[in-house]
Amino acid sequence: MIAHTIQLALAPVFVLVAVGNIMNILSTRLSRIVDRSRYLIERHAETHGADHDAVVREIRMLDRRIAIIGRAILVMVLSGLTIGCVIAMLFLDGFMKLELEPVTACVFTLAIALMMYALLLFLRETRIASASLRIPHSFLEWERDL
16 A cells, blocks of 8 residues: 555656756756846946946846746745645545545646746746847858858
8 A cells, every 4th residue: 555655656756856956947047147137236337328228228137037037936836835735645645545536636737737837937037038148140240251
């Protein structure tokens, strides 16, 4: 009986590992964004004119990215907590015969849905980052053959 319960719990445990790895990626991105924003905040008072406008535009974009990554981390944590509930429910059902299968299935589906939402937020943040990092055509010198 316990061996079967442990086998059932393995799949959610692997999902929990994936959630942890994704959270590591998200927190690393957040850290880099925060570092960049601190640098730009220092430059804010030193710039004027077009340079100042460029700094303000980038700070605004970084603020948006921080909000999105923060939301993704929150949703991913909720997904991880929900996966933990699934594992607990599997063991409770295995030992106490509480007939929790339908509830466990719903909670697991919720956990996967939360993870998917967090991944969509991550995709949105990376798309914003990619769009802001476009290299101006003048630097690419397409008219030159190299």
